[in-house]
Amino acid sequence: MTKVQLVRAISKETGIDQPTVLATVESFMNVVKDSLISKENVYLRGFGTFDLKHRAKKTARNISKNTTIIIDAHDIPHFKPCKEFLEAVAAND
Secondary structure (H helix, E strand, O other), X not given: OOHHHHHHHHHHHHOOOHHHHHHHHHHXXXXXXXXXXXXXXXXXXXXXXXEEEXXXXXXXXXXXXXXXXXXXXXXXXXXXXXXXXXHHHHHOO
């Protein structure tokens, strides 16, 4: 599902016009991004958690140039769905 499809589905379900829904979805994404940039987790009860996973410094290989490179420690965004979400997806298999 794309953002446009998401906006259409929310607009159809709620009866709110699409420009308002689009602004709300964009705002939600910006708030989540800003929170993660500030190293704050976002908890959505009944949906899941947006948090950061820390990756340690490591050595890797560039096979095309046959060289070793160092990848610095860094954080990556991560989403962990709640138990009910996981069970609903598993039940739909």
